[in-house]
Amino acid sequence: MYKFLLPLAASIVFPVLTVAANESSEHAQKTLDIYRHIIGIESVKNSGNVKRVASFLADELLAAGFPADDVEVLPVGDAAALVATYRGDGSSGKAPILLLGHMDVVEALPSDWQRPPFELTEDATFFYGRGTDDNKFGVSQLTSTFIRLRKQGFVPNRDLIIAFSGDEESTMASTIMLANERPDIAKAEFALNSDAGGGGLDSSGKALSYNVQAAEKTYVTWELTTRNPGGHSSRPAVDNAIYDLADAITRIRNYRFPVRWSDMTLGYFEQIGKQKGGELGEAMVRFAADPGDNSASDRIALEPSYIGATRTTCVATMLRGGHAENALPQSATVTINCRVYPGVPVAEIKAQLAKVVDNDAIEFVELGEATVSPMSELRPDVMAAVSKTVHARYPDVAIIGYMASGATDGMHFRNAGIPTLAISGLFMRPEDNFAHGLNERVPKKAFYDALDHWTVILKELASNAPS
Structure with a gap:
């Protein structure tokens, strides 16, 4: 059974650090420059633009002095991955630490946004743009931290490996490749993911907790399809593919899966x-x-x-149906995306959905293959490093392990035998979180306050002389 380690880690007291680099510092400007540039690249599915992000980041690392042999852009279908190794001196005798993030973003229609989604814009309070949070924030912060440490002359006592995927928001083909086809990555002792975790604030800006993601729900999607002979729209039939599907959607909407907990x-x-x-x-x-x-x-x-922390959830996300405005529909399809509670078989969820819709004629087609990942232990060394940087910003905040309702690259690395904890540097209010939605944004204060986050963590975990 999972052992909850947080009370021990959270009770450790650390010296207070400088909260963040000055906004005008070289590190702050480099991070912002990287952030601005990659948000300006529309790295959505099937665009081919992820390779542009990867190449830009690779050029930044090469310009900072990383050897060409240690910086790789790896095409994977229409996407790409980036692997960058910060060579250590091996003095610790420990295996590498893997650092995760993803360079792709979900689609955004400019006509729907109040600001251009693929341009970093700002006002007095926020940075705006697709990926400002998910996950170009983490990618920018990690890349600029590698550059900062290199310029400082830092030599880690073990290798540090950036492994940025390029299609986390879609097929995860590059993630699967990184997790399963790279012997250097397979040697990692553990992975730290920039794409989840982070701090929560209340509406007034008070820090409520810092959350370390140690587990994820199983991601699985079905298409449900109804079929009908159709006919002329001037002669409506009692049965109708769209109406039958609408009934099924309503039943799913009104159903709640049983409560679960750990x-x-x-x-x-x-x-x-x-x-x-x-x-x-x-x-x-x-x-x-x-x-x-x-x-x-x-x-x-x-x-x-x-809600996702208390049960399995299934929700309609896409819809299509009919073939002509003057014809009765011959088919209608809804996409149902489910986030399944750990330990619950996917087959059990499909069976329950079929029972809920109560229509044997509805076809179920699973899209892709569900990935079930194990829970990772809250490592004391990682928790201590996280506590040091978080408590420098918010001295009294609780540090809590949690299960994410969403899916990240971490599930594939866990399945490959690499324990993975997600520890973003972001602190945000729930009402400011628009990841995957309209007008995605990040508080400017959160951006600048996070500038030392990865520097402290990597020095704590890979230095013979902790910061």
């Missing part, structure tokens, strides 16, 4: 509930004490940011 999720809700307070916080604490408390789980289920 020691880690109960610990997460106990600590964050105490910090949050109010009606929601009280419900979290009650749920942690008694996950069978239906009123508590029902209250949590109203919150998009937290």
Whole structure:
């Protein structure tokens, strides 16, 4: 059974550090320059532009003095991966640390946005643009940290390896390649992922917790299709493929999967509930004490940011149907994306969905292959390094292990036998999180406050003389 290690790690006291590099510092400017440039590249699925991001980052690392043999741009279909090795002196005798992020972003229609999605814009409070959060924030911060450490003359006591994927938001083909076909990566002792984790703030900006992602739900998608002989639209039939599908969608919308929990999720809700307070916080604490408390789980289920930690979720995400405006539809299809609670078989979720829609004529087609990944332990060395940098910014904040409701590259590395913890440098309010949505943004304060995040962590984990 999973051992919840946080109370030990969070109780360690560290000296206070400088909170962040000055906005005008060389490191701040380099990070912002990288951020601005790669957000300006529309690295969406099937665009071919991920290779441009990878090549730009590679050029930045080469210009900073990294040997050409240690910086690789690897084409993978229409996408690309970037592998950059920061050579250590081997004095620790330890295996490499892997550093993860993804260079692709989800699609964004400029006509829907208030600002151009593929241009970094800003006001007094926020940076705006697709990928400002997911995940060009992490990619920029990690790349600029490698450059910063190199210029400082830092020599790690073990190798540090950046492994940026190029299609995390779609097929994950580059992720699968990195996790399974690279002997150098396979040697890594563990991986640190920039694409999840991070700090939560309340509406006033008070830090509630810092969350270390140690597990992910299983990502699986089905297409549900209804079929019909169709006919002329002037002669409507009782049965209609679109109406039949609409009935199925409504049934799925109204269904909630059973509540699930683990020691880690109960610990997460106990600590964050105490910090949050109010009606929601009280419900979290009650749920942690008694996950069978239906009123508590029902209250949590109203919150998009937290429902995924309490159960499997399935939601309609795409829709198509019919073939002509003056003809009865011959088929209609909905895409149902599910995030399955760890330990629950995917086949069980499909069977439950079929029971919910209650229509044997509906076809189920699974898209891709579901990847079930194990939970990773909260390593004391990583937790101590994270505590040092986080507590420099927010001295009293609780550091909590959690399970992500979304999917990241981490699941494939865990499956390949590489324990993976996600530890983004971002602190944000839930109401500022627009990843995958319209007008994605990141607080400027959060961007600048995170500038020392990876520097501290890497020096703590790969230096003979900790910072």
